[in-house]
Amino acid sequence: MNKSLMLPSGILAEEADYKDQIIDEYNNNPFIQALPIIRDKEEIVTILSQNLKISKKELELDEYVRIHMLQRIYKGVFQVLPIHIKVFNMIDTLMRQGYIDRNPFNPEYIRHINKLGNKLINKDFSMSVNSNFITTASCGLLIGFSGMGKTRIVNKVLEKIPQLIYHNSYSNTDFNAIQVTWIKLEAPHNSSLKALSLNFIMKIDELIGSRNMERYAVKNLSVDAMLPIMGQLANNINLGLLVIDELQHLNKNTSQIMNYFVALMNTFGVPILLIGTPACYDMLTGELRIARRVTGSGEIIWNNMQNDKEFRLFINGIWKNQYVRNKTKLDEEMINLFYEKTQGISDLVVKLFVNTQKVAIERNIETITKDLVEKVWAKEFKLLSPMIGSIQTKNKAKMFQYNDIKVIDGRVFDTKDNVKAFMGNKNGISGQKNIIGQDKKTKVTKSKIKIDSLDCEDIRRIVIEGIKEGKSNYQSLLDTGVITDIEIIFKEQII
CATH class of the missing domain: 3.40.50.300 (P-loop containing nucleotide triphosphate hydrolases)
Structure with missing residues (x-):
């Protein structure tokens, strides 16, 4: 030593x-x-992993004690x-x-x-x-x-x-x-x-x-x-x-x-x-x-986790830490429900898991049910619903309102500048016109851009494909969620 x-x-x-x-x-x-020795993947997993050992004796404790013990999950559990x-x-x-x-x-x-x-x-x-x-x-x-x-x-x-x-x-x-x-x-x-x-x-x-x-x-x-x-x-x-x-x-x-x-x-x-x-x-x-x-x-x-193997690995890692007396098995429906509500944001997954148990213990339900998860989310996570909704619908304009959840895919994607360049005039918002063609009469052949070479989320591709369908640039961007109608934003803020 x-x-x-x-x-x-x-x-x-x-x-x-x-x-x-x-x-x-x-x-x-x-x-x-x-310095400590260089470690391989298995060693890293071992030294980072954290799990709770919940005994039968702890599960027999009164509800007010177990509610306090739930807080252990935040610091005592770490799924690598x-x-x-x-x-x-x-x-x-x-x-x-x-x-x-x-x-x-x-x-x-x-x-x-x-x-x-x-x-x-x-x-x-x-x-x-x-x-x-x-x-x-x-x-x-x-x-x-x-x-x-x-x-x-x-x-x-x-x-x-x-x-x-x-x-x-x-x-x-x-x-x-x-x-x-x-x-x-x-x-x-x-x-x-x-x-x-x-x-x-x-x-x-x-x-x-x-x-x-x-x-x-x-x-x-x-x-x-x-x-x-x-x-x-x-x-x-x-x-x-x-x-x-x-x-x-x-x-x-x-x-x-x-x-x-x-x-x-x-x-x-x-x-x-x-x-x-x-x-x-x-x-x-x-x-x-x-x-x-x-x-x-x-x-x-x-970025947030996708609903794939990684998310399943994560939720399986925390699911065994149940302080309710009747443990619930994790099935596909429950996994999908947790993903729908949290969109793979790990902090929200843990908080929803802990708060659902808290309510189950307080109400003497003593089990995690899908109906209870729905009710807890609706009641205790109201403020997060607009942000989660923007991620779920992949609405870039709404996500841009929340800088902490802006998806980054490795490219420099400045939504603010791109929207300004491609938007027309709508509801008092002004932008540059005729970048690729502002009206329905504009022929796609005017653009020298090869559409097949563009990413499916590239604004130029969205506009070009919209022109083919007879849409204005504004409508194309609106339909794909790149922008949001300003009247809708005002209504949401008022509500």
């Missing part, structure tokens, strides 16, 4: 345990060799899905790859960070350094529906990696260092880069007991000055990965924000994982250079 060291913060750091690596470039590097393994491997790869050229025994790296440190001492906050250091750090991107469990899986993966490791010697050489393998921050709601930097410094102080906030917070430094300080502190603690959650909060000054992250990777070699809802996808794809950098380790797009 590894020894522990109490840091000035009161937090324990684990003693480094160096392990031989299968991959050559991961050897001869104390920061990589101190294929996408969770992808997230695990992305985080593991980002961290290891980022350390390759940040080897403390690499002379080029030592010269590089010394030059950066000297610039800060001389109050030179520029980040141009004449060195041969080439970073191996990259950026990962995790974007998905709200309620799919992005934050939870990232937290679970990070929990499996010791956050604080201390080094005494390596290969019979004195080597004293603190290694912070990861830091996770939530993007500030006001899109402030300075607030993000200060949160980073504060987190370091909390972890290792340093007093950097006293040194830098009172100086009212600019963002340009904060960035190199943040980068140098990251190198001082040998940071393995910076995780930024709720990225959609940084929706202002996108170019400056992305340049900020790129600088952290390029100049200081810090790998980054960005997590957000579909609301932030367009801001990342605004510039090719930025898009290329933020997908250096790939992007994971996490």
Whole structure:
């Protein structure tokens, strides 16, 4: 068992345990060799899975006790899905790859960070350094529906990696260092880069007991000055990965924000994982250079589950956790009912499952029935019905009202811009005319676009096929759910 060291913060750091690596470039590097071993798929499933053991004795408890015990399902159950393994491997790869050229025994790296440190001492906050250091750090991107469990899986993966490791010697050489393998921050709601930097410094102080906030917070430094300080502190603690959650909060000054992250990777070699809802996808794809950098380790797009094997795997995993006395078997009708109500959003599946049991226990029904699921959904999930309805009908215009559930299929699909380009005038909404032909007399042959080469959801294909059927552009887009009649939206809002 590894020894522990109490840091000035009161937090324990684990003693480094160096392990031989299968991959050559991961050897001869104390920061990589101190990490847990690389795990295969079966091992990942084992360490991530969580299940409850509900005894017969617990089922005999009074209803008011079991209602409290239902809350265990939220934290005590975790069904591993294929996408969770992808997230695990992305985080593991980002961290290891980022350390390759940040080897403390690499002379080029030592010269590089010394030059950066000297610039800060001389109050030179520029980040141009004449060195041969080439970073191996990259950026990962995790974007998905709200309620799919992005934050939870990232937290679970990070929990499996010791956050604080201390080094005494390596290969019979004195080597004293603190290694912070990861830091996770939530993007500030006001899109402030300075607030993000200060949160980073504060987190370091909390972890290792340093007093950097006293040194830098009172100086009212600019963002340009904060960035190199943040980068140098990251190198001082040998940071393995910076995780930024709720990225959609940084929706202002996108170019400056992305340049900020790129600088952290390029100049200081810090790998980054960005997590957000579909609301932030367009801001990342605004510039090719930025898009290329933020997908250096790939992007994971996490839409709602389809009603297929994955959804069945998920609902089977949670279904056995029943606190009702008469357990219900999961059949095809129940699976389809849960999918119809939740549209494969994992958080809603669990909440509907828990709340249905709660009502069953309160009313002394003690069993989950389809009728009860219907009633619980209708009564306790009213606010979600419009959003679920937009997903169910694949109505893009309605889904666009809810940025957290915008479907991303890997293409840059800016509904707002495309609708503006193809819509005609209707109910006071103006758009460009005659893109492909505004009236019924327009011949499809005017378009040079080959319809067979277009995706079935491509607006151009929808318009062309609509013209063939004698429809206006507006009607074609309306019929396929790309847009919604503004009068209907107003009526829904009034209701």
